[in-house]
Amino acid sequence: MHKFANPAKFNRLADIILPWIIGLTVLAFASGLYYALWDSPADYQQGESVRMMYVHVPAAWSSMFIYLFIAVASFVALIWRHPLALLAGKAAAPIGATFTALALITGSLWGKPMWGTYWQWDGRMTSVLVMFFLYLGYIALWEAMEDDEKAGRAASILALVGVVNLPIIKFSVEWWNTLHQSASVMRMDGPAMPTEMLKPLLILGIAYQLYFAVVVLWRMKLEINQRKIDVMRRIAMSDEG
Amino acid sequence: MAGLKTRKKQRLMVVSTALVVFVGAVALVLFALGGDSLSLFLQPSAVVEKNIQQGQRFRLGGLVKDGSFEKQADGLTYKFVVTDCVADLPVSYRGILPDLFREGQGVVTEGRLDDSGVFVADTVLAKHDENYAAPGTMPKDAAACAHPTAEEAQTP
Known part of the structure; x- marks a missing residue:
């Protein structure tokens, strides 16, 4: 595993992968949005408002997937002291926080006309809001300490503690009575949705993950280069002095 | 090198144990709190079971019973029955739906029971279920009350 811990090798590998996944991301978004906005039916109850789902559900999936990504990265960073794992978590957090905010906002905008309310403190909405605060806490811990190693360790512990929230988010709609509906796609009896709706939803789900991969690689490269600059600056300064 | 290996193993043990214990503790807390205190609303059978007194404010949720919806003469007051396929509770509501x-879809209402056992709601929210379908078609699963289980069917 430590073969990939070399930042120079990582940068080279990222440069090879990036053009491909950027192309795939554009393709996935273009076809997903085409199906979502033009080539899929309205809903028998919600009418055209159903299209909010194509933005909301992939954002919610991504928010949880990225949290899991950060948690795994934190675990690896804490135990194996893998420097790139720490950076991966740091790079992913703002993306995850943004997707969580997007899920909360689009859900709220859908809720007003459909449910009749922007917000209720039910199990699903509350647990997702808690995840949003976990993201903010993780980002804040990184910023709060001068020493990157210490900051990263504190943030990683918070990320691992917050993992317990993921099953709570997923199963909140089954364990408790909530205003939020239960799962339509990932459920035991198969999707409760016609194929024409499932297609754009799944394509956009993949598009969001590809977008995440692109941005997280960019941000990790940025972090690595930033560190290189810092080191060079320090060397230059000690040479002068 | 051997020392480094054991330190990693030690960290792995400590972090994994801490995680398992923490997740277990949270699971126990959630289990101890129970479903009702963490739920947004009570279903009609829970209202009967808990013997909730009149005047006590709570949220009631369930399906709007088929054929129970009535608009009153003033055009602003609505009456309907909320059911969980086991127990029914009549609701009256004045406001915008x-x-x-x-009918046949989920609803979450907030209010109080009056002395005649009617739930007087001041808020009515629609609860959308997990079914999606194109207009003119029916979703894969029909409404919850369409197929009562043997046990439910016996309830008078």
Whole structure:
């Protein structure tokens, strides 16, 4: 595993992968949005408002997937002291926080006309809001300490503690009575949705993950280069002095 | 090198144990709190079971019973029955209903029981279920009360 811990090798590998996944991301978004906005039916109850789902559900999936990504990265960073794992978590957090905010906002905008309310403190909405605060806490811990190693360790512990929230988010709609509906796609009896709706939803789900991969690689490269600059600056300064 | 290996193993043990213990503790807390205190609303059978007194404010949720919806003469007051397929509870509400309010669909209401056992609601929210379908078609699963289980069917 430590073969990939070399930042120079990582940068080279990222440069090879990036053009491909950027192309795939554009393709996935273009076809997903085409199906979502033009080539899929309205809903028998919600009418055209159903299209909010194509933005909301992939954002919610991504928010949880990225949290899991950060948690795994934190675990690896804490135990194996893998420097790139720490950076991966740091790079992913703002993306995850943004997707969580997007899920909360689009859900709220859908809720007003459909449910009749922007917000209720039910199990699903509350647990997702808690995840949003976990993201903010993780980002804040990184910023709060001068020493990157210490900051990263504190943030990683918070990320691992917050993992317990993921099953709570997923199963909140089954364990408790909530205003939020239960799962339509990932459920035991198969999707409760016609194929024409499932297609754009799944394509956009993949598009969001590809977008995440692109941005997280960019941000990790940025972090690595930033560190290189810092080191060079320090060397230059000690040479002068 | 051997020392480094053991330190990693030690960290792995400590972090994994801490995680398992923490997740277990949270699971126990959630289990101890129980479903009702963490739920947004009570279903009619829970209202009967808990013997909730009149005047106590709570949220009631369930399906709007088929054929129970009535608009009163003033044009602003609505009466309907909320059911969980086991128990029924009549509801009266004065106000504007959300777009998705329909017989056979889910609803969450907030209010109090009056002395005649009617739930007087001041808020009515529509609860959308997990079914999606194109207009003119029916979703894969029909409404919850369409197929009562043997046990439910015996309830008078």
